[in-house]
Amino acid sequence: MVRVDAVLVALAVASALGAISAQHQARRLHTAFEREQARAQALEVEWGQLQLEQSTWATHGRIEKLARDRLGMQVPPEGQVLVVEP
Amino acid sequence: MKKQRTVTFNHNPLLKRDLPAWRPRMVMLALMGCSLALTGRALYLQGVNDDFLQAKGESRYARVLEVPATRGRITDRHGDILAVSTPVRAIWALPSDARLEPAQARELARLLEMDVNELNGKIAGGRDFVYLKRQVPPEVAQRIADLRLPGIHQQKEFRRYYPGGEVMAHILGFTDLEDKGQEGIELAFDKRLSGRAGARRVIKDRRGQIVEDVEAIRSPRDGDDVALSVDGKIQYLAWSALREAMEEHKAKAAAAVVLDVRSGEVLALVNAPTFNPNNRNNLTGAQLRNRVFTDAFEPGSVMKPFIAALALERGKVRLNTPIDTGSGRLTIGSATISDTKRHGIITMAQVVQKSSNIGTVKMAQQLGAEEMWHLFDQLGFGTQLNLGFPGETSGRLRPVKSWRPIEQATMSYGHGISTSLIQMARAYLVFAREGELVPLSLTRLDGAPSSGRRVFSAETARQMRTVLAMAAGPGGTAPRAQIPGYTVAGKTGTAHKLEDGRYARKYISSFVGFAPASDPRIVVAVMVDEPSAGSHYGGTVAAPVFARISEGTLRTLGVAPDMPLTPLQLAKRSAEEAAAGSSGRENM
Numbered sequence: 008m009v010r011v012d013a014v015l016v017a018l019a020v021a022s023a024l025g026a027i028s029a030q031h032q033a034r035r036l037h038t039a040f041e042r043e044q045a046r047a048q049a050l051e052v053e054w055g056q057l058q059l060e061q062s063t064w065a066t067h068g069r070i071e072k073l074a075r076d077r078l079g080m081q082v083p084p085e086g087q088v089l090v091v092e093p
Numbered sequence: 094m095k096k097q098r099t100v101t102f103n104h105n106p107l108l109k110r111d112l113p114a115w116r117p118r119m120v121m122l123a124l125m126g127c128s129l130a131l132t133g134r135a136l137y138l139q140g141v142n143d144d145f146l147q148a149k150g151e152s153r154y155a156r157v158l159e160v161p162a163t164r165g166r167i168t169d170r171h172g173d174i175l176a177v178s179t180p181v182r183a184i185w186a187l188p189s190d191a192r193l194e195p196a197q198a199r200e201l202a203r204l205l206e207m208d209v210n211e212l213n214g215k216i217a218g219g220r221d222f223v224y225l226k227r228q229v230p231p232e233v234a235q236r237i238a239d240l241r242l243p244g245i246h247q248q249k250e251f252r253r254y255y256p257g258g259e260v261m262a263h264i265l266g267f268t269d270l271e272d273k274g275q276e277g278i279e280l281a282f283d284k285r286l287s288g289r290a291g292a293r294r295v296i297k298d299r300r301g302q303i304v305e306d307v308e309a310i311r312s313p314r315d316g317d318d319v320a321l322s323v324d325g326k327i328q329y330l331a332w333s334a335l336r337e338a339m340e341e342h343k344a345k346a347a348a349a350v351v352l353d354v355r356s357g358e359v360l361a362l363v364n365a366p367t368f369n370p371n372n373r374n375n376l377t378g379a380q381l382r383n384r385v386f387t388d389a390f391e392p393g394s395v396m397k398p399f400i401a402a403l404a405l406e407r408g409k410v411r412l413n414t415p416i417d418t419g420s421g422r423l424t425i426g427s428a429t430i431s432d433t434k435r436h437g438i439i440t441m442a443q444v445v446q447k448s449s450n451i452g453t454v455k456m457a458q459q460l461g462a463e464e465m466w467h468l469f470d471q472l473g474f475g476t477q478l479n480l481g482f483p484g485e486t487s488g489r490l491r492p493v494k495s496w497r498p499i500e501q502a503t504m505s506y507g508h509g510i511s512t513s514l515i516q517m518a519r520a521y522l523v524f525a526r527e528g529e530l531v532p533l534s535l536t537r538l539d540g541a542p543s544s545g546r547r548v549f550s551a552e553t554a555r556q557m558r559t560v561l562a563m564a565a566g567p568g569g570t571a572p573r574a575q576i577p578g579y580t581v582a583g584k585t586g587t588a589h590k591l592e593d594g595r596y597a598r599k600y601i602s603s604f605v606g607f608a609p610a611s612d613p614r615i616v617v618a619v620m621v622d623e624p625s626a627g628s629h630y631g632g633t634v635a636a637p638v639f640a641r642i643s644e645g646t647l648r649t650l651g652v653a654p655d656m657p658l659t660p661l662q663l664a665k666r667s668a669e670e671a672a673a674g675s676s677g678r679e680n681m
Contacts, residue, residue, distance in 0.1 A: 059179065059256055061174075067329035090654055
């Protein structure tokens with residue numbers, strides 16, 4: 008009888024410890040999940056900012072200015088355009 | 094056996110004296126009372142007062158967090174970003190808690206780029222809650238948070254950026270501080286663009302870390318992205334052409350629209366003067382005005398082709414029917430209609446080509462008022478386009494019952510009726526599209542082009558295309574609409590402006606046309622308001638703008654030239670000759 012009790016007590020204690028550790032694990036995982044979500048959000052924001060930056064650099068006005076001033080390009084005047092017929 | 098009296102503890106004679114009978118009962122009762130009190134208290138806490146205590150406990154550890162949702166992006170038809178929201182911070186204060194040392198206040202004011210007195214004034218303003226500054230960049234906000242000032246708090250919010258700046262300003266519109274649409278597409282598509290913030294309940298530990306996700310009350314929904322039909326490059330082309338025309342002709346305002354003939358999509362929509370949507374201080378109404386949609390004006394001669402087409406359709410005239418425009422003056426009732434020049438007897442096609450008012454009136458006189466009204470109505474004049482754009486005008490088309498003969502006459506050449514520029518551009522689709530009219534779209538259409546409503550027969554549309562090509566050619570009113578390599582067609586308009594119900598000596602010059610004339614791909618409408626540097630005719634002011642926009646647009650769309658390019662062979666023969674012959678034309 009005593010032995011059965013002892014086994015039951017041991018089982019109960021083990022189960023309690025298990026519950027504690029599972030809870031702890033769950034919380035830790037949750038924090039990690041939280042962190043990753045925040046990171047995903049931050050990356051999303053950064054992506055938006057990079058897109059913004061890209062389109063700011065790629066403004067048509069800026070490209071035209073660079074092409075004309077820095078690269079000395081110009082729109083071909085009529086007579087300098089060759090059309091390749093398919 | 095010796096009898097010995099044993100003394101055990103239990104039978105100690107000293108204890109033999111009986112305790113009074115009430116004492117054990119008393120102790121027993123006291124203990125039971127305590128036990129009852131505890132049980133009662135437990136019952137009270139667990140049963141009766143449970144909700145209150147649960148709520149108290151939760152309020153200490155459970156938090157409802159708002160999960161922010163971002164507003165959708167706006168892109169052009171190729172997916173280039175035109176508007177995007179990025180998070181910023183609002184810095185706010187609880188004046189009752191905010192007791193700042195002078196040094197702290199100075200530091201905060203420096204970071205916020207504010208005057209320190211202004212800052213102190215805001216805090217001492219006697220309100221419970223005050224925004225110190227909104228839309229603060231996240232880096233600055235982080236440095237403010239690091240100062241750990243009492244009573245100074247932050248809140249996440251969004252700021253919208255428009256990399257296209259003033260080129261796209263009118264079509265996109267803008268949002269307010271709460272990221273809600275206020276103008277343009279931002280307002281028209283606000284429902285689709287705006288996200289819905291979510292909320293979730295969590296349990297935080299003592300250090301403020303989230304340890305458990307209790308429930309998601311609402312999952313956040315980010316706003317949808319909207320892809321416009323606008324082509325960034327064509328938009329830029331149109332904008333720079335318009336800006337130059339504004340300067341050259343010292344105009345008060347100008348506007349242009351480019352439509353895709355096959356799908357009815359709006360490829361470009363530009364207004365001048367414009368504004369920078371990223372910095373909206375000191376804006377004037379004139380800058381904000383989206384003239385393409387909100388301004389109705391008397392279109393003038395650009396209306397004539399519709400009357401000519403109706404006369405053609407009804408079989409009243411043919412292209413070579415002679416029409417007597419007489420001496421250039423025609424009296425109807427008490428009013429006199431005149432042409433700029435006397436043309437004598439000319440063909441019906443020449444009436445449109447030379448833009449004769451009298452010739453057009455003579456055609457209109459063969460048509461019933463009812464017929465004309467029906468045509469205008471079918472073309473969409475007097476009806477909003479219903480693209481959802483704020484402040485869109487319907488133009489003005491008076492009910493047919495109130496028309497007098499002189500009014501029917503003036504309406505045939507575009508006076509006494511008013512339309513917006515986009516309505517006029519759309520109406521020209523009937524010539525470009527074999528007599529069909531299609532609904533316009535501001536968003537990219539991925540499916541098949543929508544089917545239209547027939548206004549004229551395909552034959553009439555084809556004939557009108559040749560007439561309009563003549564009008565934009567040599568001998569017409571707008572030879573300056575010509576572009577190398579492509580045939581163009583279109584009609585000029587020069588209309589007096591109405592001021593206080595009378596015609597003033599101020600003009601609106603316009604040109605509406607399409608290209609290539611043989612197989613139209615685009616419709617371009619240009620309007621220049623009050624050109625005041627000498628010339629005010631549609632042919633000299635608006636037509637060159639049309640030419641520049643169409644040339645660039647056709648090249649951008651990769652439309653094959655439909656005209657024999659004589660200079661091309663020249664270029665083949667001798668590159669040097671061509672280089673020497675280049676007149677340094679400024680395109681693009």
